[in-house]
Amino acid sequence: MTDRSRSYSTEGIVLRRRNIGEADSILTLFSLHEGKFDAVARGVRKAKSRMRGHLEPLTRVQVHVARGRSLDVFTQAETIEAHRALKADLERMNLALYCAELADRFTIDRVEQRPIYELLVDVFHALDGGASAQAARYFELHLLAITGYEAQLDACAICRQKLPEEETLISGPAGGLVCRVCRPAASSGRILSVRAIKVLRYGRTATIDQFDSLRLDDALEHELRAALGDLVRPVLDRELNTTRYMDALERADRIPALSANHVQSDQSNPVPPEP
């Protein structure tokens, strides 16, 4: 895969960007053929840079990369999917960035991870087409499965006994549902409704479009978000930046915005962000 030729081409999704020096950026690209890697984009912050718009985070891009001594260097970039609609909507942009950070944390450098890449491409495509927060839930569920942390949803994660159809404890550290008998052995968890369990089971085999077209009420959506959050957290060593950011947005939303002579107070709390 990695022959030592001086340059290579691949497609990928820009996960992250950090600026260095006058006008350069280091980008983290999650690529189809090379896995995740960091490379430098020279002069990309100048107005006349030819690669600038193509290398924005969340863009799916075809790149040509030259091998460098320490870091590789992007020499050409062309957009495959700009995901313009997704970037024009604060909620969906946040969901996509959340998925991007998860992908970043669940992968290691320079190892091809085609199933995760294709999953991310699908999720971004769905979000760009107007999918809801369910797309992010779908991503979490499948990311766990692909990386070997598949949630145990059919039998008890501890004793492997079959589960009756009732409200059941779901535990992140145990890695799935836990039966009544084993409950004391699970270090933490939350009770999941029968509806939520069914949605999770359905999500395993559904396509992203099928999963997104499920009509879930707010309570159920909230339940799923919390349960999948519990399952993802034990795998990560520290909190995600995007989660911290979205929590901050939520906190800021609770502060009444423009109360004075402009706005009624019930309007000052817009849509709460995800997740």
Place this chain on the structure above:
Amino acid sequence: MAEGSSTPEPIQRLVESFHRLPGIGPKSAQRLAYHILRTTEQEASALAQAILDVKQRIRLCSQCMNITESDPCGYCRDERRDRSVVCVVEQPLDVLAIERSGGYRGLYHVLHGVLSPMDGIGPEHIHIRELVVRLQAGEIQEVIMATNPSLEGEATAMYVQRLIGPAGVKVTRLARGLPSGADLEYTDDVTLARALEGRQEV
């Protein structure tokens, strides 16, 4: 350790201070430190004083959050400026860029940063709340979001729009399109689409 290999402590300290500056590597830091060593004492103390002055005399304007020596700043005090428009920028340097363009005669608001989901930077880390407070006075009719046309800049603009749009204040965004001297062939789809949307009669 041979005696000759150790640099005198004051020089060492100066080299380290320079090295902490952005864009200064170890070699440049050394060159700068030895340059200072060769200058006259006057020049050196002028530099030291200039650095101290910046730290001691410069503060944020209580209204627009721009850096200033006197509060309120020159822009906020200037009676000839249009007080119904506020241009929101990321950094103090952006104010200079917009002033240079000569096309703007309103007020400013400096956020000192942008929302950055990827770095966990939320609204409480930048001066957004001060903007909301300014708007409550009711004098401002339009807010021009002049944050960079990057993902973070867009996120910030959308967030501000969501925060103050419902209050009836007009929120506008700088146009996006082709920079002068650009090449259509190399332009990304988003910019080109925006340029088409914003096309104007010749």
